[in-house]
Amino acid sequence: MTDRVFIIAEAGVNHDGSLDDARRMIDVAAGAGADAVKFQTFQAGQLVTRRAGKAAYQARNTGEDGGQLAMLKALELAHEDHRGLAAHAAARGIRFMSTAFDLDSLAFLAALDMPAVKIPSGDLTWGAMLLAAARLDRPLIVSTGMADLDEIRDALSVIAFGLTRTGTPAGRADLARAFADPAGQARLRERVTLLHCTTEYPAPLTAVNLRAMDVMAQTFGLPVGYSDHTLGTSVAIAAAARGATVIEKHFTLDRTRPGPDHAASLEPAELAGMIAAIRDVEIALGRPVKAPAPEELANRAIARRSLVAARPISAGELFSLDNLTAKRPADGISPMDIWPLLGQPAARAWQADEAIDA
Template sequence: MHRRTLIIAEAGVNHNGDRARALELVKAAARAGADVVKFQSFRADRLATAGAAKASYQQAATGNAQSQLEMLRALELSEDDEVNVAAACAAAGIAYMSTPFDADSATHLVRRIGVSTLKVGSGDLTNAPLLLQLARFQLPIILSTGMATLAEVEQALGVIAFGYLADARAQPSPAGFANLLLDRETWTELRAKVTLLHCTTEYPADPHSINLRAMATLQNAFGLPVGFSDHSRGIHVPAAAVALGAAVIEKHLTLDRDLPGPDHRASIEPDEMAAMVASIRDVEAAIGDGRKVPAREEIPNRAVARRSLVAIRAVRAGERFTEDNLGVKRPGDGIAPIEYWDYLGKIAQRDYAANEALEP
């Protein structure tokens, strides 16, 4: 059976730096039936320089009046805000998650809030120092792979494995990361703790750029659980990803797509999130176990839809069955049509009325 897909409502920075809006996003995600609501934990000054440019989608959504650094400063939640949001998640019955963008934010999430899983955004897949610091917490990691090649994903896994398995006194190095991946026990550890998310880092992402088959490529290359972080419009692509084996779905959630901010336009609103969750659960139920046997619900319909051997005109006892008097008609509760040729030439043991089913 297909295991239950973990559905992450990506609140991200769609609170626009407002704790009250963050709390509303928690409620909306819980009402929609998501398993997790995820935020982002960062300090703008640790994340970007004053000269860092905005992405084109950010420019389109927020204009050019602010730099990326100024935009990020306006989107921060304080550590106390995060504690309040995590408490609201517990009260609403939904798991809290956040993507840390620096070691201090990660320490806060792990030590003060007590998160059970760490999420790494696509932009930090090549941030080896951060990956190493996160892995040393020994928690499961969900790693988005947008913009990445297989070689870059493999390199990131080497860093994470080093953080999980190497002695804290060991000197990190590219050679050390690569060597760990030669050990079978390393892959046992990675398979137990790391999930890879295929992702297209564009907001919104056009269907032609999504390439859902890359999930299978990741699965075949590394043998780890795979999922999909979706930036497409609408809700149909995540359901398709689940049909193709996604163990995790992540999708941006906003209270209103018309709000100012970088990610709102590529997000779905609460009613759409609820529809997406329902669609995914339907797909999970439809996937089944792969055995080609009648569903329990089908069995009563076999007699209605299938056919049996019948006399297509009156036949007297002692008369032989021929193509002129033997046929197949509904219902299918008698002799199966596969025996048609065996009955041709047989002698009727009793009289049969037209359209009467044959007896064995």
């Protein structure tokens, strides 16, 4: 992770099972300026049963009903394919990532040079996966779609246990103690970033609730980012402005393709535009201080005012709010210093608009 927003271009399964398209997606992500390009590593038979049906958005986006197993089987890439993709990403100067959806895939990915291990929203309640991921002792990015604060706390408790203890927990009490332990909290702060997420593709704006980022950050004291499933780029850019440390966004080579995630994904030019806008936001956010920018200082004399005579003032006449006013430029007494002058006699005569110098 870096001090700036870490932008993950989520290729996911939008390669449609084509290794050539997966390579092209790496090229697109690198050209767009993303920090990492992320895929999904799974063995369909270890992910779903034959009875698992498609989510409504999956059926809608693929144009057919049926089960998840056949759909996911067609989207698998072999483990060795991922090695080749990681090498291609390194050659293009972009970090390779992939989300593991089974324990074998997690163990395989652990040998690759990834900047972080990603826990998908659907696995937030899979204790064995959380424990195994924690035991890798790598940075963890944990998506929280569909979850409430209690479920997030439960997941963090497993991770805290894995980071600070050996063996397996006997139950929730062991996990709660690991989470409450200052050592567990310290390790969570070292290793974990939470991602706010709405698990719907595309996600309607009414379901986004970016303020949940603030709640998670305040509740758990961890860095928070955003995994965006909305259409377009505005919400991801807004999340960056709101303080997201990680932005994850799906992209595709062609949004009109059939497939579960294409419809909610950015096309290449849109991805590049989003990344450029987030980088602009980073620059504009600046530092947590309020002080004039160096570029403003030269404009002070031009934009601010000095005390001047509102009309001709005779020598000995008492200064008042009627015969004093403030006009540009700021080359004399500040209008903030008018108060001690009020009721004092003028030492000499002043013409209208003449700067007051005493």
